[in-house]
Amino acid sequence: xxxxxxxxxxxxxxxxxxxxxxxxxxxxxxxxxxxxxxxxxxxxxxxxxxxxxxxxxxxxxxxxxxxxxxxxxxxxxxxxxxxxxxxxxxxxxxxxxxxxxxxxxxxxxxxxxxxxxxxxxxxxxxxxxxxxxxxxxxxxxxxxxxxxxxxxxxxxxxxxxxxxxxxxxxxxxxxxxxxxxxxxxxxxxxxxxxxxxxxxxxxxxxxxxxxxxxxxxxxxxxxxxxxxxxxxxxxxxxxxxxxxxxxxxxxxxxxxxxxxxxxxxxxxxxxxxxxxxxxxxxxxxxxxxxxxxxxxxxxxxxxxxxxxxxxxxxxxxxxxxxx
Ligand code: UDP
Numbered sequence: 478x479x480x481x482x483x484x485x486x487x488x489x490x491x492x493x494x495x496x497x498x499x500x501x502x503x504x505x506x507x508x509x510x511x512x513x514x515x516x517x518x519x520x521x522x523x524x525x526x527x528x529x530x531x532x533x534x535x536x537x538x539x540x541x542x543x544x545x546x547x548x549x550x551x552x553x554x555x556x557x558x559x560x561x562x563x564x565x566x567x568x569x570x571x572x573x574x575x576x577x578x579x580x581x582x583x584x585x586x587x588x589x590x591x592x593x594x595x596x597x598x599x600x601x602x603x604x605x606x607x608x609x610x611x612x613x614x615x616x617x618x619x620x621x622x623x624x625x626x627x628x629x630x631x632x633x634x635x636x637x638x639x640x641x642x643x644x645x646x647x648x649x650x651x652x653x654x655x656x657x658x659x660x661x662x663x664x665x666x667x668x669x670x671x672x673x674x675x676x677x678x679x680x681x682x683x684x685x686x687x688x689x690x691x692x693x694x695x696x697x698x699x700x701x702x703x704x705x706x707x708x709x710x711x712x713x714x715x716x717x718x719x720x721x722x723x724x725x726x727x728x729x730x731x732x733x734x735x736x737x738x739x740x741x742x743x744x745x746x747x748x749x750x751x752x753x754x755x756x757x758x759x760x761x762x763x764x765x766x767x768x769x770x771x772x773x774x775x776x777x778x779x780x781x782x783x784x785x786x787x788x789x790x791x792x793x794x795x796x797x798x799x800x
Pocket of ligand 1: 556557642652663664665666667669680681682687689723745747749750
């Protein structure tokens with residue numbers, strides 16, 4: 478049986494990837510320091526003997542026993558409010574963490590994939606964003622800690638590919654949503670759904686004319702799995718090109734949930750990108766991949782997930798232990 482190590486396994490994407498890799502027949506070793514991840518996302522795997530969880534911070538020396546075929550480095554704070562609260566940890570996991578895991582990949586002769594991001598394009602001056610665009614990032618702004626960590630992560634991964642011939646993959650992931658997102662992580666989809674469920678106004682930042690393009694998690698996981706199986710080392714955009722303004726999106730959610738919540742405008746955060754839309758022609762050509770889930774369907778599944786949370790969970794994030 479092949480073994481895959483997934484960092485950030487207790488997070489939103491990491492836990493969905495753990496499910497997918499198990500269903501593909503892999504043994505999965507999930508690593509997470511639980512700084513933003515939640516063991517609740519892995520609770521359903523507790524009795525699966527092919528799944529092992531290690532509570533560990535990958536910015537320190539990292540190793541697992543036995544053979545490893547693939548390493549998927551998905552550990553990172555991933556929400557703008559996290560970057561403000563834990564900027565140093567965000568920088569460390571993308572830099573020191575990536576270096577440690579590349580070292581482990583070299584030692585184990587494992588395939589190595591990183592979760593890069595549309596944030597490498599910063600506030601883009603090219604629209605839509607294709608992989609050849611070099612971006613417009615403010616290194617010293619509040620989001621810079623994430624953007625630069627991810628840019629460093631890409632550089633380091635390419636260096637290991639070039640110097641050590643490591644078999645590497647770089648997924649540039651655009652806004653993704655779905656069940657298991659942290660309700661209170663401040664990102665727009667959980668924020669709006671939480672506000673709707675609590676009967677609060679929807680906080681639209683700025684005038685809501687900034688755009689995003691939202692991909693449902695199952696589509697993203699399919700793209701990641703295909704990229705892992707392809708033989709391609711340069712960055713590949715993965716996301717849904719269906720673009721919307723944040724104000725239109727707030728209205729769409731209100732309509733979908735038949736909510737009476739008002740819209741409340743709040744200041745636009747510093748360096749909030751004005752536009753974001755992936756050009757996925759490379760992924761289409763290389764992987765035969767494009768998102769298949771309609772937004773209404775993806776949102777309905779996401780809303781259903783948030784609806785089944787307890788009133789207590791609707792208010793706070795819980796910290797659980799695995800055993
Ligand atoms: N946003 C908003 N209200 C919120 C949270 C976010 O209007 O309560 C906006 C935010 O300013 C940004 C977009 O929604 O323009 C997406 O924000 P998110 O934090 O989800 O991710 P980003 O794409 O900015 O990393």
